[in-house]
Amino acid sequence: MRIGHGYDVHKFAENRKLILGGTEIPYEFGLLGHSDADVLVHAVMDSLLGATALGDIGKHFPDTDERYKGADSIALLKEVCRILDENGYKIGNIDSTVIAQKPKLKDYIYAMRENIANACGIDISQVSVKATTEEKLGFTGRLEGISAHAVCIIE
Ligand SMILES: Nc1ccn([C@@H]2O[C@H](COP(=O)(O)O)[C@@H](O)[C@H]2O)c(=O)n1
Ligand SMILES: C[C@@]1(CO)OP(=O)(O)OP(=O)(O)OC[C@H]1O
Numbered sequence: 001m002r003i004g005h006g007y008d009v010h011k012f013a014e015n016r017k018l019i020l021g022g023t024e025i026p027y028e029f030g031l032l033g034h035s036d037a038d039v040l041v042h043a044v045m046d047s048l049l050g051a052t053a054l055g056d057i058g059k060h061f062p063d064t065d066e067r068y069k070g071a072d073s074i075a076l077l078k079e080v081c082r083i084l085d086e087n088g089y090k091i092g093n094i095d096s097t098v099i100a101q102k103p104k105l106k107d108y109i110y111a112m113r114e115n116i117a118n119a120c121g122i123d124i125s126q127v128s129v130k131a132t133t134e135e136k137l138g139f140t141g142r143l144e145g146i147s148a149h150a151v152c153i154i155e
Contacts, residue, residue, distance in 0.1 A: 001092070001153055001154070001155050002051045002052070002089075002153070002154050002155075003051060003151065003152070003153055004046075004047040004048055004049070004050035004051025004052070004151065004152045004153075004154065005046075005047050005050055005149070005150070005151050006042070006043040006044060006045065006046025006047035006048075006049075006050060006148075006149070006150040006151075007043055007046070007147070007148070007149050007150075008039045008042040008043045008046065008147065008148055009039065009139075009145055009146070009147040009148075010031035010032060010033050010037040010039045010042075010145055010146060011031065011032050011139075011144055011145035012029040012030070012031060012032070012143065012144060012145050012146070013029060013030060013031065013032035014029060014030075015030070016029070016030025016031060016032060016037070017030045017036070018030045018031060018103070019031070019036045019037065019038045019073070020038060020039065020040045020098060020105065020108065020112060020146070021038070021040045021041060021098075021108070021111070021112025021113070021115055021116055021129055022038065022041060022072075022073070022074040022111075022112065022115030022116065022119070023108050023111045023112050023115060025103060025105070025108055026103070027102070027103045031145065031146060033063075034063040034068055034069055034071075035061070035063075035068050035069075035070065035071040035072075035073055035076070036070060036071060036072055036073050037073075038073035038074070039098070039146050039147065039148045040096060040098050040112065040129065040148045040150070041073035041074060041076070041077050041116065042057055042073060042148070043096060043148040043149055043150040044077060044094055044096055044116060044150045044152070045057050045073070045076060045077050045080045046150070047094065047096075047150040047151055047152045048080050048081070048084060048091070048094075048152055048154065049080060049083075051089070051152055051153070051154045052083070052084060052087060052089060052154065054083060054087070057076070057080075060076075060079070060080070060083070061076055061079075074115055074116075074119045077116065077119040077120065078119045078120075081119065081120045081121060084154065089154045089155065090154065090155050091120055091122050091126060091152060091153075091154055092126070092152070092153035092154060092155055093126045093127070093128070093152065093153055094116065094120075094126065094127050094128065094150060094151070094152040095128040095130075095150065095151050095152070096127075096128065096129050096130065096148060096149060096150035096151075097129075097130045097131070097132060097148065097149050097150075098129065098130070098131045098132075098146060098147075098148045099131075099132055099133070099134055099140045099146065099147045099148065099149075100131060100133065100140060100146045101133045101134065101136060101140050101141050101142075101143055102143060104131075105131040106131065109129050109130075109131065110124075112129045113127045113128070113129050116129070
């Protein structure tokens with residue numbers, strides 16, 4: 001059994017969609033990135049890669065590579081899960097937290113869990129997504145961006 005941890009941050013920008021956990025969330029700002037900037041899926045991918053000690057998302061999907069411009073992070077997650085499978089690993093469970101002052105995410109949590117579980121070929125009960133604010137403190141509290149943490153167990 002191996003444990004993995006992932007963390008990512010993306011800043012808010014105008015004229016971008018807000019994609020979290022593969023779900024488009026209505027909000028006045030989106031997140032800036034080379035890909036679709038899905039900060040939650042990026043943290044999940046880094047936790048899985050961390051558990052295998054096979055590098056990180058920057059190594060597998062460099063932000064200098066035109067192939068990943070506007071990339072659907074859920075598609076990248078599927079590739080990470082293919083790598084895990086190729087190396088003989090199975091996911092035990094994934095737990096994650098999105099840190100966002102706004103928007104409220106509770107109505108989208110189930111859809112995010114479902115998207116992540118489907119991409120990984122696991123049951124939704126193996127994927128937890130939580131949301132919290134930082135009580136208006138720090139960069140998330142100032143509405144400058146969103147961060148996400150994820151941990152996982154693989155076997
Ligand atoms: N962007 C967010 C942040 C929080 N939630 C939900 O609200 C609960 C209370 O959040 P606090 O930061 O005030 O502790 C939290 O447990 C989430 O259920 C949310 O939906 N979206
Ligand atoms: C997945 C990638 C691909 O460009 O997405 P980005 O939007 O650049 O996001 P970041 O978390 O800064 O780096 C990871 C990249 O590998």
